Amino acid sequence: MDKKIKRSGLKRGARRWIFFLAIVSLPVLQYFFFAIYTKFESVLMAFQKYKIGKGGYVGSFTWDNFEWAWDVFTSGGDMIGRSLIVMATKMVITIGGGLFFSYYAAKKYFMSNFFRVTLYLPQMLGGIVLVVLYQYLLSDVYITLSGDPTGLLDKGADSAFICVLFYNLWVGFGGNVMVFSTSMSGVNESVVEAARLEGITPLQEFLYIYIPAIYPTFVTYFIALIAGVFTDGLQLYTFFAGNLDRDLYPVVFGHYFFVKTTEAKMVGTVVTYPNLAALGIIFSIILTSIILPLRKIMLKHGPRED
Amino acid sequence: MKKFVASILAATCVLGAIGCGPVGADMGNNDADSDKTEITVKNYNGGVGRKWLDNAVERFTEAYANESFAEGKTGIDVKVLDGDLTTIALGSEAYQVYITSGAYMSVSELAQLGILYDMTGIVTDTTRKGDTLENLIYDGAKPAFMHDGKYYGLPHYANSNGVSFDRDLFDEAGLYFADEEETDVVAYTGKDIKITRNFVSSEDAKKTVGMDGVKDTEDDGMPCSLEEFILLMDYIKNEKSDMSISPIVVSGKYHGYIQLYLQGLTFSLAGSEQMNNYSNCTGEIDIITGYTEEPLFPGIDYIKKPIVETVTLTEEDKNGYLTTQLAAKYYAMATVEIIHKEGYFAKEAYNTSVDHYSTQKCMIYAGAAEYDRVAMLMEGSYWYNEAKKSGVLNSYVTISGDREERGVAWMSLPTAVYSKDVKEGEISPIFTGPGAQVVINANIKGNTEYEKACAAFVSFLYSDEELAAFTVETGCTRNLKYSLTDEEIGKMPKFYQSLWNSRKEDGSNTLINYPTTATGLKVASHIELNLNSAMWEKFNLYHYVRGTKNTKQMFEDMKYTASKWNEVLDS
Amino acid sequence: MKKTKKNKAKKITPLKAIVFTVLVVYSISIIFMLCWGFLTSLKSTIDFTDFKNHFGLPDSKYSSDEMLFANYGYIWQNFQLNVNGNSYYSLFGEHTVPTYRANFLTMLINTAYYAGLLAFVQALVCMTMGYMTAKYKNKFAAVIVGTVYALMALPIVGSQPAEISLLMDLGVYNTYAGMFIHKFNYGGIYFLVFNAFFTAMSDTYIEAAEIDGASQFRVYTSIIIPLAAKMLVMVYLLYFITAWNDYNTVLVYYPSFPTLSYGVWRMAQSNMGGDSDTQGVPQKFAGTMVLTIPLLVLFFSFRNYIMGNVSTGGVKE
Structure with a gap:
């Protein structure tokens, strides 16, 4: 033509x-x-150290940024630990558990349309609204009802972490359900009918027809969860602003990185942009070496529709 | 749908023409064709608002209605716009006069950048009615506003940090120390601190004359020493338990407010001379070099008496790191541990939902609603204006129906650890920083009209009448020598009357924290005792609550070694 | 067939019951939070904070000044924050952004620009690039698509400092122009969604128009945009919602241009300072409701668009 x-x-x-x-x-x-x-x-x-010269920034080569970044990384065991706990619980609850709820929504069972709306609302409203409401529930309201003078977010890092973790699961749960249920609703009904005629149980239907159908989406979300171990700030900035005291607040690397980015400059600050660039590279190397092979393996060996 | 898309596209084209400047910025462009001279003032709204300035501008424009600052022009218009000075690029801005918070840089630092107008002519003007401004500015305030021997700014308002108290409650409960000769007293031996003093038992009983040694002044009946301060809290908690009063409160949500108390008390205990030496890292200061096994106060065993030595700091010896061992700081911190362990803090100090407004309510509400009634509040002196603006005072009227102004006052803090060491006549200092500023943009230089107009405006703002009007309207003082009539004092809220009366007119008890030596300026960010400074970073009430650290441990954490100090000096 | 459907409807398994219960509890928790937030925003500070009326209806006994929608009026009048200027070095010299005091209207305008206009620009760029790479088959187009896939797959962390540095070098960091440039990008999932959409679209319309003498531009504006309008609206709404809630990007890249979400966050964290201290929890909640209610209106007005097409890599009409 x-x-x-x-x-x-x-x-x-x-x-x-x-x-x-x-x-x-x-x-x-x-x-x-x-x-x-x-x-x-x-x-x-990441390899530069800057100073202010005539009319701009003048850089010189250095390894100092990587030295600083490596120190921060290796002393951040608690931050990595928390991120891994969040990742694991999200895998189990929001992704794993979410699959069951997605099936319910995809099969259009009783009130599924209503549930789709309420599941989507937290995604739509964003962090600030729900965090603010949640914060005051855990402070003013909790203190009044319990008589405990210390709010749940102020009892130290561990207590605050549980509260923040719960929040992230509560808010993040709906998003996965929405996406999985949409993918599941794309499954051909005739395939399902044919399988039923052959006598499969609902559980087998779920495991052998629906899971393979949404497997690529599942892998995407699974990989994204792992990739977020260094970038997911868990809404900590919305909860606690730029506070990084690890005794008091459940700091993770995503939050730490974001806070330092807001405070940093090219020169003159305790942590500079080159420092953060070096830290970012360390994160990237670690994540790339895990995620790329993992994705390949999961797609190669996972369940297929055929 | 098409219409929706089309309208968005149209909006894209229209709004794409938005300029690069932020909407809401008011660049203060004056009208060159007006028949009056026009100047623009950028006023920081956050401290004392702008009502006082609007009133002053009205008076100024009326007074200068027939004055000519340029040929063909009579009279003057002053435009006031909101904002603070937070950039060094004043040259590109169209404001002539700045009334700033002082948070960005000191006037001296700004002047070094060449962006401020030389105000020496205004400050040394002998045609001013009364004395020259130069003779009125407190000596301690001058260095922060000068550079190379010239004046580049004038002090605006300055706040104090420390403790406020409920005078109505003190009167009602008889919480004043009684004069030695008074017989109508309650002799009290502390349950926690084992010392004995007399408290007044009626409103007519004679109080002690206080640290200044003069009767009927603000510090009458106030604790002169730390031991008396603790005994007062002991008395309130243990002897006045039927009144359900808590001795003292601080915000449970923002424990930084304790630092305001620590700052005020440290300065009061150390005194003006020692704190000047501390800031400048030259001269004598008392430091802690060790600890004994003896308790600091009888009956309170967990705070040990330190070993105190007087050392001489010099720039040559580079021994300024010893400032981190300042004895007065230790004593101030120790009182917080005592207040916590003996249960003198109101429950609000541990309630993490209680912000500073709620603690102000503890003070103002007098036990109404769900708040503890408290005798004292750890806060800065600006708290009363905050309470007014945020509606705390109005809320009290709504809840209680009581329209009479609450009698709260500024407390003179102790000047010694033990009563025997109090020097009579030594007044509790009011600590303040260089504070807010009034400066003029250097870009008016050469523009005769602006130079004359700005000089007239600033001189007017700093006339004796306007200095008084400012204080009467805002309650805040400026670090200059000026007086108020009794009538003018009576117009202020009781709290600000008390603050005014605590202040010696000649500035002799106003301590302004600003280093003047090269070393002092270099290390200021490391040793200054302001809110959220490096020093107070190591202090946290929750170390006492959780038992993780005590005063001695936190104090030791704050120490700098000689090598760390040298790193700071070399950086 | 009917018998199967009836059986399906009647059969309530334990698993279904558990899932249903959990979903009900979850839904109640979300609705409760929003309703509680709205109810609190109608109370006075005395009512909520001083007398601890956390869950009851507003009590008119305490202050008539802060009742019902008065908190919203207060927000409109007093929602202000001090925005500090900054200065930095660009390739063209020192660049300074002035300081000023942002009020509600300023933040609304910034939000209209960021979430309203720039989100549309971003959706339009995604759509245009999706169309160009789908319908103009050449190696360059393949490289464009491949690059997007590659960068999405590579978990590169921490390029914000470099982005900030680039914006500073260009002298557009923290400016309206910089916001526009920053958002004028097609990287991301929706570019791929548009690409798939246009790839699946028949060429018939395009060829017919060309035969009739239409220029490439005319084909794009008169045929492609109307055909893709629904998709464009969907993506725009999703970008809008994201930008409406996004304060992190504003905080990092355009701190002198606070949007409503940034203002609400600042207000919720602490008091605004100065003459507009919003110290009351009801006032803070009123601020969050100001952020929430327009989104809810938008959501329920365009629910089918927003929810009907939420999927990764899938396209539905």
Whole structure:
């Protein structure tokens, strides 16, 4: 169908090329700089120490940033521990448990439409609203009802961690259910009918028809959960702002990194952008070496629809 | 649907033309074609608001209605816009006068950047009615507003930190120390601290004359020493238990407010001279070099008496690290441990939902609603204005129906650990920082109209009448020598009357914390005792609550070694 | 068939019952929180904080000044925060962003720009790029798509400092222009969603239009955009909701342009200071409701768009 219609002396192919380049050039330029270049720049920045020179920042090569980053990383055992606990509980409850609830929603059982709305609401409302309400429930209301003068978020890092973990499970639960149930509702009903005629139980239907159907989505969420071990701030900034006292607050690396990013500058601050760039690289190396092979293995050996 | 998409596209085009500046910024452009001179003032709204300034501007423009600052122009308009000074690029801004919070940089630091107008002419102006401003500014305040021998700013309001008390309650419960010769007394031996003193038993009984040695002043009946301060709290808790009063309160949510108390008490115990030496790292200070087994106060065994030595700090010896061992700081911290362990804190001090407004309610509500009635409050002196603005005072009227103004007052803090060491006539200092500032933008230089107008405006704001009007309207003082008539004092809320009366007009008991030596300026961020300073980072009430650390351990954590000090000096 | 459906409807297994119960409890918890927040926002501070009326109806005995919707009026008048300026070095010299005091209207305007306009720009860029890479088959298009996939798969952490540094170098950090540039991007899942959508779309319409003499631009604006309008609206709404709630990005990249969510967060954390101390919990809750109610209105108005198409990698009409 490639009709060559000449207009203004240009062939269709040429016109399409010109139009294509004209339209994509700016977005591609933006993407190149903000998605690709910044990745390289953060690698380069990690090896630089800056000072203010005439009219700008002047950098010199150093390993100091990696030294600092490695110290922070290796002394952050408690932060990693908390992140792993969150990851594990989310895997079990929001992903694992969520699959059962997704099945309920996908099969359009009683009140499933209503539940889809309430499951989606926390996703839509975002962090601030629910965190603020939750915070005052755990402080003012809890203190009044229990007589305990200390709110649940103020009893130290461990108590605060349980509260924050519960919050994240409570809010994050619905999102997975929504996505899984939508994927499950794409399963061909005739396949299900045929399997029923052969006498499978509901549990077998769930395990052998629906799980394979949503497996790629499941893998995506599973991998994303692992990838978030260093980036997920658990809404800690919304709860506690920039407080990083690990005796009092359940700090994780995602929160630590975000707080330091808000405080840092190129020069002059205790933690600078080059420091954070080096820390980011350490995280990236660790995550890449885990996630890429894991994803490959899971997709290769996981259940299939056929 | 198409309409929806189309309207969004249209909005994209229209709104895409938004300029790069933030909406809401008011750049104060004056109208060059007006027949009046126009200047713009950027006023920090957060401290004392702007009502006082609006009133002052009205008086100023009326007084100068027939004055000409430029050819063809008569009179002056002053535009007031809200905002603080937080950038060094004043040259690109269109404000002429700045009334700032002082939080960004000191005037001296700003002046070094060349962005402030030289106000020496205004400060040394001998045509001013009364004395020159230079002679009025407190000596301790001057260094923060000068650079290279010239003045680049004037002190605006300054707050104090320490303790406020409920005078109505003190009167009702007889919580004052009685004069030695008074017989209508309650002789009390502490249940916690084993010392004995007399308290007044009626409103007419004579109180002690206080640290200043003068009768009928603000410190009458107040504790002169730490041991008396603790005995007072002991008396309230143990002897006045039927009145259900808690001796003292601080915010349970924001324990940083304890630092305000620690700061005020440290300065009071150390005194002006020692704290100046501390800030500048030169001169004599008392430090702690060890601990004995003897209790600091009889009956309170867990605080040991320290070994105190007087040392001389010099820049050559680089022994400024010894400031981190300041004895007065230890004593102040020790009182917090005692207050906690002896149960003098109201329950609100441990309630993590109780913010500073709620503690102000403890003070103002006098036991109404669900709050403890408290005798004393750890806060800065600005708390009363905060309580007014946030509606705490109005809420009290709503709840109690009582329209009479509550009698709360500023407390003169002890000046010695033991009563025997109190020097008569030594007044409890009011501690304050350089505070807020009034400065002029350097970009007016060369513009005769602006120079004349700004000089006239600032001089007007700092006339004797306007200095008094400012204090009467806001309750806040400025670090200058000026007086109020009895009528003017009577117009202020009782709390601010008490604060005014605590302050010596000549500034002799106002301690302004600003280093003047090179070492002092360099190490200020390490040793200063302001809210959330590096020193107080190591202090936390919950160490006492959880039993994780005591005063001695926290005090030792704050110490700097000589090598760490040298690193700071070399950085 | 009918008999099967009846049996299916009647059969309540223990597992179904448990799942149903958990979902009911979950739904109640969400609805309770929102209702409690709204109810509290109608109370006075004396009522909630001083007299500990945490769950009851507003008590009119305490202060007529802070009752019912008065807290919302208070928010409208007094919702202010001091926004500090900053200065930094760009490639073009020192750049300074001034300080000022942001009020409710300022934050509303910033929100309209960030969540209203820029979210649409982002959706439009995703759609355009999705179309271009789907319908203009060439190696460059394949590289564009491949790069997006690759970067999504690679867990690169911590490029925010480099992004901030780049924006500073360009002299657009913490400016409206910088916000626009930053959001003018197509990286992310919705680009791939659009790409899949346009790939599946028949070329018939396009070819017919070209035969009739339409230019490429005309084809895009008159045929493609109307066909993809529903999808565009869906993605825009999702971006809008994300941007409406997003204060982290504002805090890091555009601190001088507070949006409503940033303002509400600041207010909830501490008092605003100055003449507009919002110290009461009811007032803070009123602030959160100001953030919530428009979203709920939007959600229930466009529920089918937002929820009907929420899936990863899936496209539904």
